Amino acid sequence: MTVADTRLPYGPHRAAAALVSALSPLVSAEATAEAGWAAAEPRDLEQAVWVRLLERLADAGPPSDTARWVRSAVRAEARRTRRTAANELPYAPERPDPATDPDAGPEHSALRAEWRRTLRSAVVRTPGRCPGLLTAMLSPKDPTYREIAGELAISQGSLGPMRSRCLGCLRRMLAAEVAAPEQRGKER
Template structure:
């Protein structure tokens, strides 16, 4: 089976199309939560949730040829949800001396900076949000890899990234 359409038709017919989909896109789906630097356990949860979402929405997919983009977007959203949840958790080693823990002022300042950055990032359009997340969490990716993952033209990645960063800087400054 070559095309996504053929695989989806086979799956809908009760054939083993699902295994072909997982084989084809497993590495791609797995790379997204890992690019967010999630733990092995959290990345595995995102991976499973992404495939579960696909199973739930498979009959509603209108453009099978854009399945890779759909999977990346879904895994990205799942990863961000995990990061938000983990961002609210503060873990401390109870055996560490108390002097190692940050002061309440340091914690408040750090949380305020993070809140302002996330608030500004969330006001950007989805394309900028996705591009900046990839740039922040996977700086080793080439422009060609970024363009492929986001469905962009190769020549527009650098200029779009620059515009998105400038917009983010401006919006963070406005939140001060």
């Protein structure tokens, strides 16, 4: 394409614009229809098809059966998108750098371990059925109320009030054990 072609009143740019305008509803409908199974956004599929169409116009001109070409192009892009998504793997989360992250150092790890030991120690000392309930609630398996109720052989409706009482008791115990540090070096 030359500079002279762009100045023509009905040059290739106007023809491409007319084709894009005419095919816009079809491309949008096809992309919306194919986006669901491709696990892609319809607008992403549309954009990829428009790029393919413009590349085709530059290389070989408009397709002879544009509606058929649009349908096959949308399906091809949907397959490519799905294949790409299936082959992509997410990055593993980065481990924090102790030099730049104050919460990543050995001191922080030691403090967290001490906090967990204190919490577990206090849970064991709570009265009645509280140790079993609190241990189940702190489980890394994250059980549901139904599972906890089945495990403890109590009704599911009584878990909420019991949990509230147990957490209140645990809060009072921890507040007494982990009291605010006194100011040192000052006389009273």
